[in-house]
Amino acid sequence: MVALVSLLLLAVIVIGALPGSPLRKGLRSIGSVASPAQRGVKFVGNKASDFWAAVTDGMAIREENEELHDEIARLRYQLTQYEEAGIKYEELREAFHIRDTFSNYDIYGASVLSREADEWFAVVRIGLGTTDGVSMPEGDSFAVVDVETNLIGRVIELEENDSTVLPLLHEGFVVSGKVNEVNGIGVTVSGDAALKAEGLCLVTGISENEILEVGAEIVTSGDGGLFPQGIPIGVIESVDYSNPIAITATLRPYADISSLNDVFVMIPYSLIDEWEEEAEESDVPSSAEETEQG
């Protein structure tokens, strides 16, 4: 009995691993039961946490409030200066045709729905799905960033109401990066089983002729086409030159998904334009049919 069921489950795993497997669609239907329950638990947990924080943080909040009053006054002054600077920047941007770093990407906000269950069951679900008007072509992926545009991970699966994110620290995560300076050296940043517990990533692909310094900032290089160039990933924490033909380093990511409640998904405008065109095309026959019927 145990052997039979185990064999059946092994078959499920193999069939489920095939691209476009119907088993994946079957698993999505579990969401109609699981997601509301999980959202309920999240709501109750957050409320309890807020209540507890309100009880315990009273004195600290009062002190913080006074500090924030002073800071607001300072920031208001700064804001007026930045507004003037912003106007000047816009004028210069138009005059010199300067492109914003991520001007080709639209940003979709999403809340973190669920996190890892253990060290192997370690993907994260976020609340962005096809019902939000996005879709992901086969083999494609979207960068997921925090509020300061630091890289968190990438979307590997997009479903109706949510999507699955592979976090930066996951062993399956690989991204091309470079030192954030003009002609900065290129590296490969990946998750690593041994470094994950310390919250670090592995850096490889370092040329023996180049010197990678501790403290150097690594950003995405844009090679490979999945991610735009210039997304901050983290800083180099240590470099191991002991093997000249395989120099490795460790990187501490800026963002930590375990402490975030909201994330942002970067989707290229070119893809959004395609969706709009497709939507328009699918609208045309239906309106034609309506005219014929009328």
Place this chain on the structure above:
Amino acid sequence: MDRKVLIRKVIVYAVYILLLTSFQVTFPRAISFRGQIADLMFVFVVMTGYFFGFADGAVVGLITGLFRDYFAGPAFIGLDGKTARTVGIGMLVLFLAAAVSSSFFTRRMHRNLTFAFLATAACTLIYKISGHIIASLWTSATSSNSYGLSIGTIITDSILPQLMLNLIITVPMIFLLRFAGPYKKGVNPYLDKEEIGGNTWLTI
């Protein structure tokens, strides 16, 4: 089986599966140590199998595993080098955990309380050790990188913290199944009398 018993059993299991699964994937850092997370789903399935037998454990294991796959199904680098999410591993893991725990000295020890902790410890050890072996073999088959974790690191940063956390949450799980569980008095009356040994485990 009595209809009332069946209804109670289904409702209690459904509520616990949904609550424990949701709690674990929503607040994983609430009970964690050295990067490991207290595995509520795993311990719940192990305790269900141990106290209430293979049939209950297997069904609860399969359903909890399904939810585990839905929420956090593991992603692996495939033979094509692409990382993809899998379906069914959670079901297999929790089904096997239930199968092991339901036969863990249950006849000899009459499903008594002390052995519940040993059942949790044994199942956790089997899961973690086999998990690391499979992950290591899979990494060397699909990637040019090595698994990277030394045996010492696996023991100190993975197995021992997980073992400790799972043993700690075994205590509330036993109380939950005993006093607010699927069966009145915390005993599955449909198991062999020999296996429950005159309800010896009830003496909490």
